Amino acid sequence: MLKKLSKVGVMALVAALLLPGLVMASSQGVDDNTITIGSVGVTSGPAAFIGQPYYEGMRAYFQTVNDEGGVLGREIELIHRDDEFDPAQARDHVEELIYDEEVFAIVGQLGTPGVISSAQLVSDSGIPSVYFGSGATELTELGENFFPVQPNYVYEGKLMAKYAVEHFEAENIAVLYQNDDVGRDGIQGIREGLAELDMEDHLNEDAVISHNPNQSDFTAPMQRILVQDPDMVIVFSLSQAASLIVRAAEDFGLEVPMLTTYSNADASFLATIEPSETAPNAIHNLHVMGWLDVDDESLAPLITSMEEYYPDSTINAYTMAGWVAGETFVAGLRNLEGDITWENYIAGMNTLEFTDGLAAEISFEPGVRQGVTFMAVSKVVEEDGEYFFEQLTDFMEF
Amino acid sequence: MHWQIFLQNVFGGIETGSLYALAALGVVLIYRVSDVTNFAQGEMAMFSTFVTYTIWVYSANAGFPYPYIAAFIGALIFSAIFGFLIERIFIRPTSDSSLLGKMIVTLGLILMVNGSAGAIFGTDSHYMQRAITGHIRFGNMIIRPHSFFVIGLAIVIMLVLFYMIKFTMFGVAIRATAQNDKVAKLMGVPTKKVTAFTWIMATMMGAIAGLMIAPATNVYTGMMADIHLKSFIAAVLGGFTSFVGPVIGGLMIGILDNLVGYYISTNWQTVIVYGFLIIILIFKPYGLFGEIPKKKV
Structure with a gap:
């Protein structure tokens, strides 16, 4: 009896230890009002000229979405960390975002060295990582939770x-x-x-x-x-x-x-x-x-949004890239069926065919992570x- | 024509090498006075160049007839003040600290100056015109008059420094301060003024170097990264205690870079050139023109 009880006790203990982890891993960063996401990329130092407009574009997109009522009934909150283009810092920040801040997804991580240095961490955790400010070819082979968009x-x-x-x-x-x-x-x-x-x-x-x-x-x-x-x-x-x-x-x-x-x-x-x-x-x-299909009509939402939120900033290709990062993540959310979990988000991204944004077409299939192919x-x-x-x-x- | 290609690579190398030399002379001047290697010389030059660029743009937009000259004069005035402030605020208070401590201060200055430049001037890259625009063609060869200006400037600055150190009272004061600042002070040498003046001069030289370098790199916060590194190598190769050395070292690096890049391989250019320079330093560890320190028994 005692033996049986102890077996049950051990199983209960294991379940108690594992279950919260599983629950947390599948829905972290999501509550009734907010979907919290994270991003790591340079916004200071010599490479800041890339990151500053890039994150302005991304934030402008999320602010626009939030002003229009959010997505899936929730607002998107972006936590950004500056890695100063240092791969070691990038890895630390990604770890912090996943395990301390418990974000739902990594969106638009910027800079090849940082992306590569934190790839194993992202892969092991299983967190969706959507859009990379990088054309590194390795990104196409990192796994099912990686969704590169920029052409490699x-x-x-x-x-x-x-x-x-x-x-x-x-x-x-x-x-x-x-x-x-x-x-x-x-x-x-x-x-x-x-x-x-x-x-x-x-x-x-x-x-x-x-x-x-x-x-x-x-x-x-x-x-x-x-x-x-x-x-x-x-x-x-x-x-x-x-x-x-x-x-x-x-x-x-x-x-x-x-x-x-x-x-x-x-x-x-x-x-x-x-x-x-x-x-x-x-x-x-x-x-x-x-790879961006840019004309007056496709740029209009970005220009309107930037005029509202960042009126003193110049719109350039980096701003557009940040905007597309936001577009891609939200398109994946809108394609999601069921609860907002990592599994359902990845499943939704695997059937995505998004043609309403600045890129000609963003689509993924299971096992296919080529990014944009039309140029x-x-x-x-x-x-x-x-x-x-x-x-x-x-x-x-x- | 093979000889034209050869000469083209040599001329190109001389122009680039002169930029390394210009950038190195300020570092050597400070080293000779205080034994301190100013790792922030490149970033200080970058900051001064941003100021120069701003003056150039504003004076051109304001319709000033000679905006480049206005920018040049503005650069000299600003860098003199900049050098004075750096010495007064960061260097003088650490005068009693170890040599290593002083050098760490200059490393800290790199981050401070770079961060300030980004915050004040932004992170975009800007075009800056050459001192003398245009080029002249000889057959297939292109000669830029600006090259001669840069080379001439490097030689003039080198000669002025050489003369000043060797033949003027101020030069004697610099040498005395460099040898033993405490004894020099007891002998009536105004060592603080000497050090301050040296930093002012070195910063002004950095501003001039930055102005000459900008057309080759654009004006942006990372404009000095590669040039500054190569200017250090030029100074080490030529001899950190010599003013002729960095000029020769800079020219050697510039010319070798181009010749190896053209005749051997652009892939292996850096490895071959710097491998060769290391071999030279094995045989001449104090550089080609550096003085071997003598110890009295």
Whole structure:
């Protein structure tokens, strides 16, 4: 009897220990009035120029949703932690958000190093993590609770290769890429894309040229490109280096189309080049990939919201990215059936086909985490001394 | 034309190397006076450059006929005050602390100055024009007159510092303070003024360096990160106790970077160049022009 009782007691104890954990794990961060979510990303220091508009865009979206009555009868509350672009801090903050703040989801974590450093933690906990301010390819393989949206750089590289040969009809492509995870993913995608199109011979290995992310002198890379006499140059570099490359193209008289990553698809990038002073000719050769289907109509809600909540801020591509992070999370909530639990949210996201937002289409299937796959090419146009990107092609998948 | 490509890489390297040299001279000046390595020199230069940029934009918008000159003069005035305040508020109160303590203070200044710049000027990246705009073509080669201006400026500053330290009374005071500030003080040398003036000069040199560097990097809070690191390497390579050394070291790094990048590999450029520089330092541990410290028995 005592033995039986002790067995029951042990089982009860185990249940008592496990059950609250299970209940908490499946509905934490949700009460009758609020869904609390968390995000980690840089808003101070040298990379703050990305995070500040990004989080303004995200908060503007949630404030708009809340003003309209919330979602599933609840308001969304965002807890943001600044990781100063430090992966160790990012991991600590994600842990704090999951286990101390007990948020329902991580939304829009910003910055590849931080995302990768906290990936195992997110994976182990099973918490939904929706939208990443990162194009890292690893995000597509981390698990069912990860929902990347931004195109990954390998995929973008493949699509760039396709545009290069099909739209630009390039037969002798040169690639200038920054020698880090971003650029290496990009060049891998370009090689894979050309291989799948059976056009590897369009890229001579001598025309694949790297540069350091902080490089300021592009004399040697530009000389190497000119020797190859390419009919197109793909620039897989982020804004700081890419702006100097466009200036170097002007100085050295490179007069072929240049195509750069969607990370540079913003007017603020063009402003850093100051095209009228430094690249009046080369700027007209510049093209950029884009995954946001932006026109006056699709941008109107964002502009209205920003005017209300952040009237002094400029709207740029980072603001839009933050807005899309918010859109994606809320679209998943609206697609959810049953109680607001992690399992039901993930199930809802797995059948999502969201086309009402700034991205052309955001969709997921079980086991498929590719993010946005439709992209278009835009070119730089000038009007009354102002430079901006104008969509040149239709959206296309690889 | 192969020789044109070679010369183009050399010219490009000289221009970039001169920027490293300009940035290094301020660090060396402070080191020679106080043995302190000012790790915040780059961030202080960045802050001064933001002020310069702001003056440039405002004076251009106000229709001032020479906005660049206004910005240049404004930069010198601001940086003199900035250097004075840094020395007075952060450096002088720590004058009795250890060398390591002083250097930690300069590390703290990096965070303070960078954070202040972000809060005051924002985090966007801005274009800044060259001192002399345009370029000249020789066949396929491009020569920027701005390069000669930067190179000339680095050489002039180097010569002025060299002359000042070697041949003026103030130079004697600097050397005396550097050797033993307590004894120098007993001998009537105004060591506090010497140190303050050194910081003012170094900050002004940083402002000039920042102004010359900005066209190559844009003006933003991270503009000095790479240049500052390479300027330190230039100073170590040339010799931290010499004014000629950082200039030669800077030029070597700039030229080698380009030649290795073009003729060998851009992937391995950094490894090869800095590997080579380490080998030089193994044989010349005090740098190419550094003085070997002599101890009296």
